[in-house]
Amino acid sequence: MARVGLGAFLIFTGVxxxxxGRTAFRAQVPPWLPVNADVVIISSGVVEIALGAALILLTRRQMSVGWAAAIFFVLVFPGNISQFVTHASAFGLDSDLARGIRLMFQPLLVIWAMWCTGAWAALRRDRRSADRQ
Incomplete structure (x- = not known):
């Protein structure tokens, strides 16, 4: 259920x-990024839809998809930091406190992606195995 929930969340966000939400997402594109903001918004939306669908449909590849989703959440984190640093209001985040609280949820998305796909457990298993050798 957690994997399907994350997949649905990603599909909704991608859509x-x-x-x-296209205009609001402009607040999260860092001004220093040397790429057109619309390209960033559209491409990240397409990636989110693809990751969401993969989380729901690719049950045999769920660990790989979990890693991909976790990496995606790490890659978009600078956009959340940029929104905080530039004091850009969007998505109801109209104060530094609200934007700061939002920053704390990004690591939770990484953990959710790793946990619900079994990637976290596999990583721990591999580390324990390596420690024994």
Missing amino acids: SHLSF
């Missing part, structure tokens, strides 16, 4: 990148 919002491509439609009703």
